[in-house]
Amino acid sequence: MPGVSERVTGICKRATRWRLRGGLALAIIAPVIAVTGATVPAASALAAPAASTPAVAAAAPAAVPGPPSGWSTIFSDDFNGGSGSGVDSQWMYDTGPGSSFGTGEIETMTNSTSNVHLDGSGNLDITAIGSGSSWTSGRIQTTSANVGAPAGGELEVTASIQQPTGGLGYWPAFWMLGPGQWPENGEIDIIEDVNSLSEVSGTVHCGTDPGGPCNEPNGVGSGLRSCSGCQSGYHTYTMILNRTNTSSESVTFYLDGTAYFTVTEAQVGTSTWQAAFDHNLSIILDLAMGGGYPNGVCGCTSPTSSTTSGGTMRVGYVAAYSTSGSGGGGGGGGSGTGPVTGYNGLCLDVRGANSANFTPVQVYTCNGTNAQQWTVVQAGSTLHALGKCLDINGGGTADGTTVDLYDCNNTGAQVFIPQSNGSLYNPQSNKCLDDTNFGGSGTQLQIWDCTAGDAAQVWHLP
The missing domain is CATH 2.60.120.200 (Jelly Rolls)
Known part of the structure; x- marks a missing residue:
């Protein structure tokens, strides 16, 4: 042997x-x-x-x-x-x-x-x-x-x-x-x-x-x-x-x-x-x-x-x-439930408060509704609203792939890791959650190449 x-x-x-x-x-x-x-x-x-x-x-x-x-x-x-x-x-x-x-x-x-x-x-x-x-x-x-x-x-x-x-x-x-x-x-x-x-x-x-x-x-x-x-x-x-x-x-x-x-x-x-x-x-x-x-x-x-x-x-x-942790530092993020805000103070929002699969996730004027109440779970890696998960459509990895709501399923399309620069990074695609062209209230979000400090990719978690 x-x-x-x-x-x-x-x-x-x-x-x-x-x-x-x-x-x-x-x-x-x-x-x-x-x-x-x-x-x-x-x-x-x-x-x-x-x-x-x-x-x-x-x-x-x-x-x-x-x-x-x-x-x-x-x-x-x-x-x-x-x-x-x-x-x-x-x-x-x-x-x-x-x-x-x-x-x-x-x-x-x-x-x-x-x-x-x-x-x-x-x-x-x-x-x-x-x-x-x-x-x-x-x-x-x-x-x-x-x-x-x-x-x-x-x-x-x-x-x-x-x-x-x-x-x-x-x-x-x-x-x-x-x-x-x-x-x-x-x-x-x-x-x-x-x-x-x-x-x-x-x-x-x-x-x-x-x-x-x-x-x-x-x-x-x-x-x-x-x-x-x-x-x-x-x-x-x-x-x-x-x-x-x-x-x-x-x-x-x-x-x-x-x-x-x-x-x-x-x-x-x-x-x-x-x-x-x-x-x-x-x-x-x-x-x-x-x-x-x-x-x-x-x-x-x-x-x-x-x-x-x-x-x-x-x-x-x-x-x-x-242990409870500090919630800070690289790869950190928030905890609990509340709004996620981005560029120009707009809120991460489930369009029409519709919990159906593939409902677009957008930025929208903050209004305190359940469609804007996000829970940061899984040690700061997934975000839930209306009982479902923030999800990359079809598990896509290309720039411009849209983001929607979908049943939580443990796939890489639903992992968004908070970074110290405020971005939400998806390892499967090697891209970040992005406010599409700073499109304003009602614009569906996408994934895009991560750009440190880009205001379209800075998110504030609850």
Whole structure:
């Protein structure tokens, strides 16, 4: 078996699928695993989980831990429920053949309780079943991109997990993904292991593929690290996204409260970082079989005839905590609900207060109606009015593409990241929300090349 230094080539990918309007599907490919020699700086004292490095198997946790002092719980699941039941409505199943994910994995993901079920004792079991090249397993993700770090604040996402046994081919993962086009939408792989090695790796993905500042498709990662006892007991796997200084942000990975790897904004560049991590992400749990990562590590085709069916990834809880942040600085923005004003004091407005899909979003004389009440959500990345989202028509990326109201759907067409210069930046198109030709009250908005300081692209959030 090759040594750790030989286990990292550009061989591995992860993916998820998002439904777009008109029934079209977008496959977002996300690779995983890279090695870097970066030194791990000390983590934030406020954010760091309580450090403990068990030398023996840890028992299943009784409940989701409360938030650290100064933090708030923004998502949690302790997987309480009847034995054999499915997950609750916070999650959705991502089903279908693993071959469609672009990773080389060979299982079929199902929503069967044979593959994904609660054990009746407060734990989630994801089990791979099969032999040869015929396997089934499970993959769940939160129903929306629901957790993010506010500007000036921090986000902690953590889980208590017992990794599966079973041998070659097993590929457990606990990870996060932003809405939009991979890899610019951002991906954070909090835990991955392969082939029941009692190891762990943490990786981020961003920028462009191939190459780019995140060295895609490899990403920027820790490489496989020892995780003693991780197949025989529960251990905590944690990520902290630190935005307390919005010009010097970071992602730090922890095993049982001990930091082992950090990636910084300076390593990949400000614009790339903001597009990847200054917005909400979804949380994903899955157990794949075979594929580029396990095959590359073992130098074989996995699973093999010696791989045991029934290996289970057990999850005691998943939780996300955040601090309130300052609301300022680059990539920041407002919070709450109210008018969004632009050039000449005009308000962002849903034409005719009509909540139907494709209703134009325009600038209009401020009048205090519900059509002008916008809620800044998803850590300052999407804007909602009348129960729907500000949206780029058809997911277009060309200058002059119009902007309208549409059902919120987690696509990149609905991500508008506030910038320190007042613009609202859409990473998918690499353009900014624009007051079309300063057209005055009643003019539908568009996207256009970002121009720092252009009054047509300066917006004041509530």
